[in-house]
Structure formats: C-alpha cells, structure tokens
Amino acid sequence: MNKEREWPLYEVFIRSKNGLEHRHVGSLHAADPTMALENARDVYTRRQEGVSIWVVPSKEIHASNPENQGELFEPAKDKAYRHPTFYELPIELKHI
Numbered sequence: 001m002n003k004e005r006e007w008p009l010y011e012v013f014i015r016s017k018n019g020l021e022h023r024h025v026g027s028l029h030a031a032d033p034t035m036a037l038e039n040a041r042d043v044y045t046r047r048q049e050g051v052s053i054w055v056v057p058s059k060e061i062h063a064s065n066p067e068n069q070g071e072l073f074e075p076a077k078d079k080a081y082r083h084p085t086f087y088e089l090p091i092e093l094k095h096i
Contacts, residue, residue: 008057010036012044015052019094022054030055 007029013022025044030036036055045053064072 013054014050
C-alpha cells in the first residue's frame with residue numbers, strides 16, 4: 001500500500017472503572033481521531049469493559065530508551081519523601 005494513502009496508527013488506552021488509570025490495550029489505524037475513538041470503542045469495549053477511552057497518534061508518543069534507565073530513574077531513589085509510605089490513607093481510597 002502507498003505510504004501516502006495509509007491511515008495513521010493510534011494507540012488505544014481504556015479506563016475500566018472510575019478511579020483507576022487508563023491502560024494501553026492495543027493499536028489501530030484510522031483516518032482521524034474521531035474515527036479512531038469510534039473504532040476503539042467497537043473493537044476494545046464490545047462487552048462494556050470501559051468507562052473512558054483515549055486515542056493517541058503513535059507518532060506523538062515519545063518514549064525513553066531502556067539503555068538510559070540509570071540516568072533517568074536512579075536519582076529518584078534518594079527522594080523517599082516522594083513515596084506516600086509516610087501517610088495513613090482513609091479506607092475509602094481504594095484505588096490509590
């Protein structure tokens with residue numbers, strides 16, 4: 001197929017319940033974001049698995065290189081105050 005005629009690739013993220021995070025569930029090709037959203041609904045939520053859908057053009061996702069893991073993530077280890085281990089959370093907060 002001619003590259004100029006191919007639809008862009010979108011990554012699909014679904015949130016299964018309110019209060020939970022969106023999770024990557026797959027990819028699909030679509031002409032535009034509206035079509036991507038509709039196709040994602042049809043393909044990935046056939047059994048009413050979700051409450052929210054995100055579609056993101058694949059070309060807009062920029063990821064870190066696993067080879068650079070040390071320089072990206074090591075500095076955070078010495079910042080224990082960033083972790084919520086010092087706080088008592090109410091029992092009503094189930095998904096945190």
